[in-house]
Amino acid sequence: MSRKNIASSNSTSDSSGNSQAKCHHNPLVSCGDCRLNAICLPISLHVDDIDRLDEIIQRGRPLQKGEYLYHTGAPFRSVFAIRSGTIKAISITNGGQEQVTGFYLPGEILGMDGIAQNHHTNSAIALETAAVCEIPFSRLEELSLKLPGLQRHFFSLMSKEITSDQQLITLLSKNSADERVASLLLSISTRNHHRHLSATCFRLPMSRADIGNYLGLTIETVSRVLSRFQKSNLLAVDKKEITILDMDALKKVAQAESRC
Amino acid sequence: MSRKNIASSNSTSDSSGNSQAKCHHNPLVSCGDCRLNAICLPISLHVDDIDRLDEIIQRGRPLQKGEYLYHTGAPFRSVFAIRSGTIKAISITNGGQEQVTGFYLPGEILGMDGIAQNHHTNSAIALETAAVCEIPFSRLEELSLKLPGLQRHFFSLMSKEITSDQQLITLLSKNSADERVASLLLSISTRNHHRHLSATCFRLPMSRADIGNYLGLTIETVSRVLSRFQKSNLLAVDKKEITILDMDALKKVAQAESRC
């Protein structure tokens, strides 16, 4: 068997003594050894092909909280995979306000907004100290021409971005404040779970303002909804630390759109 | 010069006597002769390459109003370019409601929601009699591996879909009913103008219900906003026929988000 399905090599590998080399804080770890590759690169590639991908990826110094990964209008050169930390993507409205268009967690890929116009339509900002892998897009395109699996993977990534944007559109268009907040909490919970972290107890990396901006709500409404969820024992909220106490009930709230 | 920039061959070509062959209602017209190719395929391709693309495209019988182009959950095989008519894309919410995620006009491409999961997450429904070109995706992928320009074009198309979804997110998240309706009217106006149709006088192909669904408003609110626009002489509204009487004022309404 000359192929290595990297999707099946999951993070249990850090039970080995060599945890240093595989730690996601270590900027030098290669794609093949990265514990996040099941999320970021869930395709079968020949080991040689992984090495070729590895070669084009640039790993820079970590971003500090508030630092920009790229700015609106900047020439588009790369997409980025998050290794640690959280990044928010924002676009600027005609009136000059921010619109948060997404939160990106470790293993997720952002920056694809820039492809069409050859410059970024969004800005990306670190919400906390964050390490990213920079993937130069022109070299990725070249490599994609040689590796059909990689081309398909990038089509797929962009398609996922489209479907997740459309889910947000539905959320904004049809759901109440309670439903929106519950949905966001569940989304973060699920994504944490995929990374083998707790699905019920986690720290929100973003401010109430960012949550409200993302969900089309005011900061006050977000705060009130969280207080209400706490009063009804769905959650324990301790500033940014969230504990989901009643997952089923929270899911019910999230899905309870005014059904006919 | 062995390359033909098809983007520069615009619809003025129908001044020739041979308008039959180039008419967008004729299902047999080739990509090279299609008057919409400036919108749907705005890239430089070798004439031979256009022919190769042409060969893989299937042109079926027109869809009648209300007919499905594809259903949610159907296996993903193709993307579609619209030749004539209008298609709406909808997704189904958890509660079983429709969410309109987009309106597609002639020259525009839809169906890319299905790539990630290999089946469509949306359904597509004709709002009026419509002709489409079906582009089998697997063959498009193969061809993209040979034609870097085509690969880039499809990355670009998907990126455009992402940025336009994000604009809708902003609209839903930040803008009032008036601003949302004005924005949609202006979007249709602009897209008509690109197709060399009137930017000020056109027929809305979708119902008030579809508009409301798309914009996150009720049918009653859409109706009231249009009445209000008419009273203030921004528009003349005659059921689905819209005439923009004061384009500048309408643009002001559309951009007037509560700026700080």
Added chain:
DNA sequence: CGGAAACTTGAGCAGAGTCAATAATTGTGG
């Protein structure tokens, strides 16, 4: 021509926004 679907308009209501005051947390510089 008749029934259904689509649209318009009005009255009343409620969910989320605004404004405002206070509290808690974080960051900064002496």
Added chain:
DNA sequence: CCACAATTATTGACTCTGCTCAAGTTTCCG
């Protein structure tokens, strides 16, 4: 390390935009 400023979050009172419900009208299509 503490004190002060700045930012962030909570909570309350009031307002307003857009929703609900309802009735009536127009348009579409068989």
